[in-house]
Amino acid sequence: MSAAPSPFSFILETPAAAPEEARRHFLAKLSVETDPADVQLDLERGKKGFVVVDVRSKEAYAERHVPGALNLPSRTITAETTSHLSKDDVIVTYCWGPGCNGSTKAAARFAALGFRVKEMIGGIEYWVKEGHATEGTAARGTPVYTKRGDT
Template sequence: MPPASTPFSFVLETPAAPPEEARRHFLAKLSVETDSADLHLDLERGKPGIVVVDVRSPEAYAERHIPGALSLPARTISESSTAHLDKQDVLITYCWSPGCNGSTKAAARLAALGFRVKELIGGIEYWVKEGHPTQGTAPQGQAVYPERPTR
């Protein structure tokens, strides 16, 4: 027997935004985020102007990181620690997973220093889940379940 019909909707309790407002929102979101599939394809194709930045601890970076990523722990980001980076490049920050905001904090710090930046949604966890290659001491394809993320 189907559930009783009711005029109330949890989804529609807050009305959807008008199409142009929704378009602006989603374009703004895409301007500060990227996903593993898009990043992997651009890296595989050698797309210039993209620099991947691992903002976790040096120990986490040594264990596993995206090939070619720079190690720049979030709390060390400053004018001096970023002096070697080109402000014309787009920096892609990542940390552990969707539950970690280290890449968000790092992206904010980098933007404050004048860098163009996007955050890799899902972090290294989703990079591995999607089967993309990594470098470091951890075996390829091994799940990413850190005991305690350090930054």
């Protein structure tokens, strides 16, 4: 049995933004985020101008990571540990998945050091869910969350 119609709407309770305001919001969001599909396509096509950085622990990186990604655990990001990176490149950070904010913390640290940065939403979890290849010691098909290291 369905509920009786109600004039109240959870969606419409807060008015939607004007189209131009919404456009600015979503462009701002896209300026700091990317997704696994876009990263994979750019890597596959050999695009330059960005560096993918896995900000999880060295152990987690060794098990499974995006092909070609550098490993720089988020708590180790300093001017010294990033001196080999070019500020001409966009840094793309990722961690475990939507439930991990390590890549957000890392992105903030990179930005504070003067790098342009985007966060790969979904992390390694969605990279694997989308079927993209990985490098590391974990066999294909091994669950992403076998253990969790510090980021």
